[in-house]
Amino acid sequence: MSLDSIGVPASYVAFHERAFLLDKLGIPENDFMDEVVDAVGAKFRCGSCGTGVVSVTGVSEAVGAHYDLSSDQRLLLEGDLENWAYEFSTDGGLCRAHASGSRG
Numbered sequence: 001m002s003l004d005s006i007g008v009p010a011s012y013v014a015f016h017e018r019a020f021l022l023d024k025l026g027i028p029e030n031d032f033m034d035e036v037v038d039a040v041g042a043k044f045r046c047g048s049c050g051t052g053v054v055s056v057t058g059v060s061e062a063v064g065a066h067y068d069l070s071s072d073q074r075l076l077l078e079g080d081l082e083n084w085a086y087e088f089s090t091d092g093g094l095c096r097a098h099a100s101g102s103r104g
């Protein structure tokens with residue numbers, strides 16, 4: 001699977017708008033991001049509790065490669081992902097709670 005297979009917008013600006021769109025109540029619309037995460041295979045389960053987690057790095061690498069993003073743009077995207085409604089993690093095999101817990 002790739003981003004092409006789900007028909008993402010041609011420009012990164014349009015992709016970003018669609019990925020981080022809020023509904024009328026200000027709640028994130030996750031349907032599109034769900035498709036993106038599935039397409040790039042960035043989901044895993046926390047090695048400690050089994051919670052479904054999305055890899056920030058996995059998404060940013062796939063999206064960054066697709067749109068040929070600069071390293072600065074990728075960092076911004078990773079920040080957006082971490083602030084998103086999903087359980088995102090930058091830690092290899094752990095959910096946010098267990099990753100932060102292990103850092104003290």
Ligand SMILES: [Zn+2]
Pocket residue numbers: 046047048049050051094095096097098
């Ligand atoms: Zn966990």
